[in-house]
Amino acid sequence: MAIKKMTWRSLFPSCFNPKSHNLDSTSQVSKQNSASRISLSDISDTGSSFCASDLSNSKFASNLHIFTLAELKVITSNFSSSNFLGEGGFGPVHKGFVDDKCRPGLEAQPVAVKLLDHDGDQGHREWLTEVVLLGQLRHPNLVKLIGYCCEDEHRLLVYEYMARGNLENHLFRRYSSPLPWLTRMKIAIGAAKGLAFLHGEEKPVIYRDFKTSNILLDSDCNAKLSDFGLAKDGPEGDDTHVSTRIMGTHGYAAPEYVMTGHLTTMNDVYSFGVVLLELLTGKRAMDKKRPAREQNLVEWAKPYLKDHHKLDRLMDPRLEGQYSSEGTKKVAALAHQCLNHYPKSRPSMKHVIKILEPILKYTDIPAGPFIYIAPTEEKMDRTLSGCKETDEAKLKENGNEDKREAKKENGYNRRRKGYRHKHRIRSHAVYSDTALYKTLRNETKSPGNK
Numbered sequence: 001m002a003i004k005k006m007t008w009r010s011l012f013p014s015c016f017n018p019k020s021h022n023l024d025s026t027s028q029v030s031k032q033n034s035a036s037r038i039s040l041s042d043i044s045d046t047g048s049s050f051c052a053s054d055l056s057n058s059k060f061a062s063n064l065h066i067f068t069l070a071e072l073k074v075i076t077s078n079f080s081s082s083n084f085l086g087e088g089g090f091g092p093v094h095k096g097f098v099d100d101k102c103r104p105g106l107e108a109q110p111v112a113v114k115l116l117d118h119d120g121d122q123g124h125r126e127w128l129t130e131v132v133l134l135g136q137l138r139h140p141n142l143v144k145l146i147g148y149c150c151e152d153e154h155r156l157l158v159y160e161y162m163a164r165g166n167l168e169n170h171l172f173r174r175y176s177s178p179l180p181w182l183t184r185m186k187i188a189i190g191a192a193k194g195l196a197f198l199h200g201e202e203k204p205v206i207y208r209d210f211k212t213s214n215i216l217l218d219s220d221c222n223a224k225l226s227d228f229g230l231a232k233d234g235p236e237g238d239d240t241h242v243s244t245r246i247m248g249t250h251g252y253a254a255p256e257y258v259m260t261g262h263l264t265t266m267n268d269v270y271s272f273g274v275v276l277l278e279l280l281t282g283k284r285a286m287d288k289k290r291p292a293r294e295q296n297l298v299e300w301a302k303p304y305l306k307d308h309h310k311l312d313r314l315m316d317p318r319l320e321g322q323y324s325s326e327g328t329k330k331v332a333a334l335a336h337q338c339l340n341h342y343p344k345s346r347p348s349m350k351h352v353i354k355i356l357e358p359i360l361k362y363t364d365i366p367a368g369p370f371i372y373i374a375p376t377e378e379k380m381d382r383t384l385s386g387c388k389e390t391d392e393a394k395l396k397e398n399g400n401e402d403k404r405e406a407k408k409e410n411g412y413n414r415r416r417k418g419y420r421h422k423h424r425i426r427s428h429a430v431y432s433d434t435a436l437y438k439t440l441r442n443e444t445k446s447p448g449n450k
Contacts (some may be wrong), residue, residue: 273338
């Protein structure tokens, strides 16, 4: 708690005194040239002199715009409540709009401006991690960082605007429309590609906070990972893991990481398995409102994942059965692999993508419940008349005049006469096939129709 009372100026003096780190800045730039990207360990070390003022000298500076606080106030209408989008561990997020009048060459577009809450869960180091990482990495399934602001004690980030918000809201909000099965699979594949990209870097990146609230969706429901403040460089060389203090979100973190603090890319794979479960069930990873045995989603769902005959009990009821049975089995088996207690037994994210992508082509999705609309009496008479004319035309065409006469003699006209004098059928909006058949049969057998 004592740290929160200290100012950014006292914690990071070099950020506010450019002259004090000129030599360090030069050495840092040379270090950048010798590697594919700046290592996150360089900025996570409290003794490191690398800070916001070094960013303008970095090789990726051309990818980002540096905004002033005054400009961001104009962009967001002074952070108006009408532009408020939400709030996470980093701080509040507001919608804004930028164009080339704000910065020459800047594409006109809506943006999301994230403001660091100094009393929140994250701080300057997480802000700097986000800037350094997203300033260097570009991928269709990572949210795009447009720029940042580092002014006095203010820390802000400017992202591309994601029209559909985050996956958490679509899955768990009571009054939101349920996500269709194929949309859920599309989102899972997009998120998997984002993780696979991070893990496949020359210096692997461990996301460390993969969860539904950090998966953003654009207008076409393309998934993009966001919030990289907790990201860490993965082990290199002969190292098997990275030792860190335990960070992340309860319910998503891998058990071996929680117990030991040993971090590997397999921790992200476990978190991905949890999100797959949430996509299947429509339930949160942790929910104290559920019965005691169901509060931890992984513990409750794991037995069902191994038994295909019990998968229906697991599935989100809001899907109303509109999902691929074969696809569900594949996803359940994959989730079970990702949630394996032994990290080495979990699949890589590249393997996850290979399993998920074919599921989009599965066609065994039910077309929906059958509903029969019962015709009115007038429509039924027209239908019967039309059937009679069709039958006569076919008989005449086949030259079976004798059969047509025999059909009339055997009671065709008598049955038609019965319908002419039948009781009026009550008009109902919807009939099942069985109910309609019983109604017509009973009316035909009534005394007035004999």
